[in-house]
Amino acid sequence: MARPADQCLDMPAGLAGPGSAARTFDWRGRALVIRPIVPADEARHTAFFAHLAPEDLRLRFFSPRREVPQAEMLRFVHPDAATEVALMALAAGADGQLEEVASSRAVADAGNVEAEFGITVRSDLKHQGLGRLLLMHLIATVKRRGTQRIACDVLHENTAMRALASSLGFHVDVRAPIGGPMRYVRVLRPCVWGPMLQR
Ligand SMILES: CC(C)(COP(=O)(O)OP(=O)(O)OC[C@H]1O[C@@H](n2cnc3c(N)ncnc32)[C@H](O)[C@@H]1OP(=O)(O)O)[C@@H](O)C(=O)NCCC(=O)NCCS
Helix, strand or coil: CCCCHHHHCCCCCCCCCCCCCCEEEEECCEEEEEEECCHHHHHHHHHHHHCCCHHHHHHHHCCCCCCCCHHHHHHHHCCCCCCEEEEEEEEECCCCCEEEEEEEEEEECCCCCEEEEEEEECHHHCCCCHHHHHHHHHHHHHHHCCCCEEEEEECCCCHHHHHHHHHCCCEECCCCCCCCCEEEEEECCCCCCHHHHHC
8 A cells, every 4th residue: 555655754753743933853862843935034144145055056056157136135035924935954064153054945836736946055065965955844844834745946967956846755746748848746745636636
């Protein structure tokens, strides 16, 4: 019998239950704080994107760009509480101050059927488990909001994101337009109409 996707995950303690705004996790022996993005994060979030490698910006936004325009940045730090989950992961830098090490944002459609997300890990900290930790937290948060599916467009050459999505129970949507990015989808809540429609 197929198991719900969540039961297949090796989810760190603290991710599944309802949570306060900020949560702290162990990340390779360091404290990692994951919390919602707030308007006061504008300068910090701008600096985070300004220091990303150009290739990571391209993989995140699908076109070469040097920076995130201010209007877009303002949208990022003023998420719509009704439809968006925007999270930031922070860890202490060499000076002991918390600095942004990753961020992720999911935007649900009008019926809260599907949320589309993007995720970015600081370029010098990739492949150290941050993406997995933050995405698991994002998935758990979106699921708690009752969204049925979570999805992400991924460029074909983005092997890191494809592997991460696959390892977290996403499947490739074969209905995505040919020639465009790949679409990875994970069902969070089975659609109640599905079995009836299949009869
Ligand atoms: C994609 C991204 C978020 C992954 O985050 P990350 O912190 O580097 O990933 P993690 O260290 O948590 O790795 C999780 C899994 O992803 C896969 N992975 C990560 N980096 C990989 C790489 N360079 N090559 C192949 N697989 C990789 C592996 O399956 C890995 O599991 P493992 O560590 O057990 O091998 C990060 O590379 C990134 O920010 N890229 C630029 C922006 C982007 O592409 N965003 C996605 C589109 S919105």
